[in-house]
Amino acid sequence: PHYLTEDGTSITTQSLGEFVLSTGVDGQEVQARTEPYGDSATAAAISALAFGVSDQRVMVEMDGTVTVDGEVAPEGEAMEFGFDDGGAIGVWRDSGSEKARAVVVVWPDQSTAWITPNGSWIDLRVRWQEATGDREGVLGSDDGDPANDLTGRDGTAGSEDSTEDVVRSWQVSEDESLFDYDEGKTTADYIVDDFPKEVAGPDLDSAAAACEGVPEGFARESCQYDVAVTGDDAFVAAYEDYGTRLAGDASRRSLIEELTTVLTDLGLTGDGGDDDEPVPTGDGIELSPDERSGAESTTAGDTVTADLTGDEVAVYSFEVSEASTLSAFSTDLSCPNEDYVAGEAGYAFFDDSGAVVSGPRLACDDDPSNAEIEPGTYYLKLVGPGTVGVDVNLAPS
Incomplete structure (x- = not known):
């Protein structure tokens, strides 16, 4: 070995x-x-x-x-x-x-x-x-x-x-x-x-x-x-x-440090203050005000799954009560670490203003970015075509 x-x-x-x-x-x-x-x-x-x-x-x-x-x-x-x-x-x-x-x-x-x-x-x-x-x-x-x-x-x-x-x-x-x-x-x-x-x-x-x-x-x-x-x-x-x-x-410490630096540059880590503007990590998934208002409620820790055809989407909202680290597990892990491609099945997380806090990711990939988020309402958007299943995870910061 x-x-x-x-x-x-x-x-x-x-x-x-x-x-x-x-x-x-x-x-x-x-x-x-x-x-x-x-x-x-x-x-x-x-x-x-x-x-x-x-x-x-x-x-x-x-x-x-x-x-x-x-x-x-x-x-x-x-x-x-x-x-x-x-x-x-x-x-x-x-x-x-x-x-x-x-x-x-x-x-x-x-x-x-x-x-x-x-x-x-x-x-x-x-x-x-x-x-x-x-x-x-x-x-x-x-x-x-x-x-x-x-x-x-x-x-x-x-x-x-x-x-x-x-x-x-x-x-x-x-x-x-x-x-x-x-x-x-x-x-x-x-x-x-x-x-x-x-x-x-x-x-x-x-x-x-x-x-x-x-x-x-x-x-x-x-x-x-x-x-x-x-x-x-x-x-x-x-x-x-x-x-x-x-x-x-x-598991190399140097790679972890490099990843942390990249996430900081993208605005996905920090002290959660007003200056920490969430920045998208990729193009292809956006959240509209109408989608936010029509979101279905879910709870962090639950697995949400949607069978989507064409340009169908599914949007879920969940509440965060304390400063937390956000990550997600896909129910179909067949393409770990591949870049998201616009138009393919995937998902992304958004805050209450509609700004991306993590993602987008392909439906067949986990989201291990561990974005630091503050208390509030957050959204998970799933896009097709295809089956998208995501387990939302929160860990206290």
């Missing part, structure tokens, strides 16, 4: 077992299980991921099986349900399939993990809401210092040459494991000390042509490595789809 640590250091490891990727913040845990990729004697892959969300557990396997506290997540093409202490999980399945094609885990503070099962491996990216400096594990500390990201469980700083030793120091113990096991198995059964059996370096040049369309940097380098080691070009499509947004890329 390839990881980008919290502060942007790239790590490649072929150790087998179960490992703590991130811990140190109460109720926010991430663990990974790695096994040989197919019949390979040299390449390991993430075969399962486990997440601690407050006192509950989520496990996602590479075949798309999803369990919550040991129970298989309910069937359905799109399934979202909340955790006891806040947060939610979204499970998206193809029609007629019991296996997930995409999973999103959301912690109570709106930190997010995106998981894509690919049959033979799993892709992961994590975005923490706050860089605390307290996190540790294979993904390192989120203190802004890349130099200390490769640090063992005992606090000893490692180097590129000692990567495997550092990773193995984060082997999951039976007491801390968040995984489910078949009867008679434990975390110890996944440890293979003599892997990889061959240590010759991969011929990266042989995979250069296959990965030519992947964005330069971490994603292309990882693509070339995986294709060269496994001989399987199935990795190319995944790297092309996600580019640099792979395996922890979204």
Whole structure:
């Protein structure tokens, strides 16, 4: 597997077992299980991921099986349900399939993990809401210092040459494991000390042509490595789809800071004072006075869905009683992070003056912008053609 640590250091490891990727913040845990990729004697892959969300557990396997506290997540093409202490999980399945094609885990503070099962491996990216400096594990500390990201469980700083030793120091113990096991198995059964059996370096040049369309940097380098080691070009499509947004890329502190800067420039963050004029993040969806006056009332936390044909729209109003952070989850997450295109199904949020506070977004995308809003009346506008489903989320600022 390839990881980008919290502060942007790239790590490649072929150790087998179960490992703590991130811990140190109460109720926010991430663990990974790695096994040989197919019949390979040299390449390991993430075969399962486990997440601690407050006192509950989520496990996602590479075949798309999803369990919550040991129970298989309910069937359905799109399934979202909340955790006891806040947060939610979204499970998206193809029609007629019991296996997930995409999973999103959301912690109570709106930190997010995106998981894509690919049959033979799993892709992961994590975005923490706050860089605390307290996190540790294979993904390192989120203190802004890349130099200390490769640090063992005992606090000893490692180097590129000692990567495997550092990773193995984060082997999951039976007491801390968040995984489910078949009867008679434990975390110890996944440890293979003599892997990889061959240590010759991969011929990266042989995979250069296959990965030519992947964005330069971490994603292309990882693509070339995986294709060269496994001989399987199935990795190319995944790297092309996600580019640099792979395996922890979204959790890097530098990216979070960059995103915050962009949102501030757009007027979507700030102290909420009179000078914080909401500024649209895109063109294509506007709200008229007549639409505001005819809006249907809803409540934040509810899921609103509309089947819209042609240029039909649906407008909902909701009240905000305290300063809050606004975000939304789509019920059809099939195009994450794609730009909105005018004329396509989508949605946007507006304040009582009709100004955009967040969006527009495609109907098949979440809105993770976390716009800071003050008490008042707000509006959600859905536009067609197509089915648009949105779960409105508010978190106290």
